[in-house]
Amino acid sequence: DVKVTQSSRYLVKRTGEKVFLECVQDMDHENMFWYRQDPGLGLRLIYFSYDVKMKEKGDIPEGYSVSREKKERFSLILESASTNQTSMYLCASSGLGLAGRTDTQYFGPGTRLTVL
Amino acid sequence: AQTVTQSQPEMSVQEAETVTLSCTYDTSESDYYLFWYKQPPSRQMILVIRQEAYKQQNATENRFSVNFQKAAKSFSLKISDSQLGDAAMYFCAYRTYNQGGKLIFGQGTELSVKP
Numbered sequence: 715d716v717k718v719t720q721s722s723r724y725l726v727k728r729t730g731e732k733v734f735l736e737c738v739q740d741m742d743h744e745n746m747f748w749y750r751q752d753p754g755l756g757l758r759l760i761y762f763s764y765d766v767k768m769k770e771k772g773d774i775p776e777g778y779s780v781s782r783e784k785k786e787r788f789s790l791i792l793e794s795a796s797t798n799q800t801s802m803y804l805c806a807s808s809g810l811g812l813a814g815r816t817d818t819q820y821f822g823p824g825t826r827l828t829v830l
Numbered sequence: 831a832q833t834v835t836q837s838q839p840e841m842s843v844q845e846a847e848t849v850t851l852s853c854t855y856d857t858s859e860s861d862y863y864l865f866w867y868k869q870p871p872s873r874q875m876i877l878v879i880r881q882e883a884y885k886q887q888n889a890t891e892n893r894f895s896v897n898f899q900k901a902a903k904s905f906s907l908k909i910s911d912s913q914l915g916d917a918a919m920y921f922c923a924y925r926t927y928n929q930g931g932k933l934i935f936g937q938g939t940e941l942s943v944k945p
Contacts, residue, residue, distance in 0.1 A: 745931065754839075756921060756935035772932065804875065808931060818865075819925075819933060821875035 717741070718822035720805055726828045733792040735825050737805030744810055746788035747819065748772075748780065751802040760803075763788055795829045802826050832857040834924050836936035843912045844944050850897075851907045851939050853922030863925040864898065865933070866907045870918040878920070881905065909941075917943045 721736035737746065745764050749757040749772075759772030761780040769780050777799060781789045788807075792799055806819040834855045843849035855864070866878040881889045881898050888896050893913075897906045909916055922936040 747932065749933075749935075754937055756834075756836075756937045757923075757933070758935070759932050762932055802873070806875075806933075817931075818877055818880065819931075820877075821867075824873045824875075 718805060718807055718820050720803075720822040720825050722825050723823060724826045726830065727795050728830050729796060731795050733795050733827065735790040735803055735805075735827070737788045737790070737822055738786055739807040739820070740786065741807065741809060741820075742785065743807035744785075745808045746782065747806040747808075748778075748788065748790045749804045749806065750774065751804055751824070757804060760790065797829050800827060800829045832859070832924050832926065832934050834922055834934050834936040836922055836939050838939045839937070840940045840942070842942045842944060843909070845912055845914060847912055848908060848910045849912055849941065851909075851920055851922075851941065853905045853907070853936055855903050855905065855922075855924050857903070857924065859926070864896075864905045865923040865925065866894070866896070867921045867923060868918045869921065875921075879907070912943050914943050914945060917941055
């Protein structure tokens with residue numbers, strides 16, 4: 715089974731702190747994604763990466779950055795946390811299926827971040 | 831830009847009964863995938879079912895089936911013989927062909943199952 719893990723289930727930080735959210739997948743997937751989940755809004759894409767050291771902005775990248783130094787690990791960074799970044803953060807990964815097309819995304823358990 | 835709409839924030843079903851969750855989407859693409867994901871209270875998002883747009887046949891997965899109407903841009907999920915373990919938040923999602931295959935999610939429908 716595909717396994718996607720996230721470093722913390724719950725995290726509490728103070729405004730202005732630098733925050734690192736880590737995600738690791740064990741299936742040698744090329745693509746990795748960071749989503750933010752808020753009630754009534756569903757999930758929104760922050761950043762994604764289709765290869766090591768490659769990244770693309772999603773729909774809501776402001777206030778976030780990412781790092782992918784190794785294929786299995788994708789980090790989300792909040793340079794200076796703010797209260798409006800209090801949310802659930804979900805990581806996902808996917809491989810390449812038939813004819814090189816992106817396959818199904820598998821999700822981690824999520825990190826509930828609270829910024830005070 | 832593609833959008834996905836789930837117009838039912840909450841649904842309820844009696845155990846062993848059938849329930850249908852609605853989803854509509856908007857796109858100008860002809861080639862895409864649609865998904866239903868389930869997120870139980872433990873928060874691990876799980877794939878329920880997927881549908882390729884080029885396939886006319888509706889996907890089925892045990893008690894879960896979809897009604898895919900491409901022209902109407904509608905993608906509903908039917909859960910038959912509902913079980914207590916089906917209680918969860920359900921998300922409809924559209925996957926783009928480009929942009930790394932990112933998913934565009936609806937707002938979610940919270941399903942409760944009454945014993």
